[in-house]
Amino acid sequence: PQVGCWAGLSGASSIIFTVSARAATLDSMLVFVTTLAMLVFVVGGMAKQEKTGVTKGSLVADRTEAPEPTSFRWPYALLFYALLGIAVLIKGPVGVALPVLAIGLFLAIVRRSRQAETASDASSDGRRTGRLIAVARVFSPGNVFHTAWQLRPITAVVVVAAIAVPWYVLVGLRTEGLFLQQFFGEENLGRALKPMQGHSGPFFYYIPAILIGFFPWSVFLGPSLIEATRRIRQRREWSVESIFALCWLAVFVGLWSIPSTKLPHYVLTAYPALALLTAVFVDAWIAEPARMNRWWMRNATLTMIVVGLGMVIALPIIAAIYLPGQWTLGLVGLILLVGGGWAFVSAERGHPRRAMATFAVTAVAFL
DSSP: OHHHHHHHHHHHTSHHHHHHHHSSSSHHHHHHHHHHHHHHHHHHHEEEEEOTTOOTTOSOOSOSEEEEEOOOOHHHHHHHHHHHHHHHHHHOTHHHHHHHHHHHHHHHHHHHHHHHHHSSTTOSTTHHHHHHHHHHHHTSHHHHHHHHHHTOHHHHHHHHHHHHHHHHHHHHHHTTTHHHIIIIIIIIIIHHHSOSTTOOOOTTTHHHHHHHHTTTGGGGHHHHHHHHHHHHHTTOTTHHHHHHHHHHHHHHHHHHTSSSOOOGGGGGGGHHHHHHHHHHHHHHHHHOGGGSOHHHHHHHHHHHHHHHHHHHHHHHHHHHHHSTTOGGGGGHHHHHHHHHHHHHHHHHTTOHHHHHHHHHHHHHHHO
């Protein structure tokens, strides 16, 4: 529950969510149905397995229960693909492709990890070679086929087609094919092949885009990803969930980095995964502050203070040039200055919960 609370706070009080919620686009709806579909998979495609007498090397070694991929129960699969059918109506083929690929990658990784526990894939001899072999086996034809079949592809095709195809056929008939040509030819394929309306960028475009779009919570992004990686390597609590969130993040951001046309809100559906990873880190830091590097919190709060100071100085100058009479915009930076300062002091005095509460209130007030 605590992780869920922090995830909700960090997601809802980030810049890109506020901008997208006020924009004349369907991205907020896409985030809703995609995230809900991910939840349906977790409920209907994962099961809590008792872990009694856990041996060394198991995926989760310090937990009485751990989520385990199970057969995707048909009612949940039906609801899952119905939601993705709505996503196809909203955004086109990527509405179903990205969630399925993310979950498929997760299942493939976890399945190979489970097999490695009972086999001798990662023996003490040649450990690095064993890891490379394990990674290669994740993408082996047999593992890929088993994973794809586990996701009920026939149900996927039937349900998604039943929801999306009738509308596309109807709108195609009503517009004499013009809508289909523009939507699939220009808005989907065209944007992938060449920059549209000057919206281009390098392959790493979404790294700075996320640092700005997820602000102010992006100050925890580095530590959150480092901790998630350590959690998986050490097979600590939340390791399976961290794999799931990282697969979600990697597929959505990685595949959107390939098309030539790039806009910050294209990866909006990956932000719930960012929020979950951040929330796990925040919750762990509150529970065990001594285990975390003190410089992480110092760097996070100092970054907020520096950004606030920069806004106080820069925004009145920018406003004088482009928005005469709106110099008061710079006062928004004072919220970050005061809030970041108080969070810094609270953290240094050993009050992590107060520091994070201050940070959350500052984020909401700033937005």
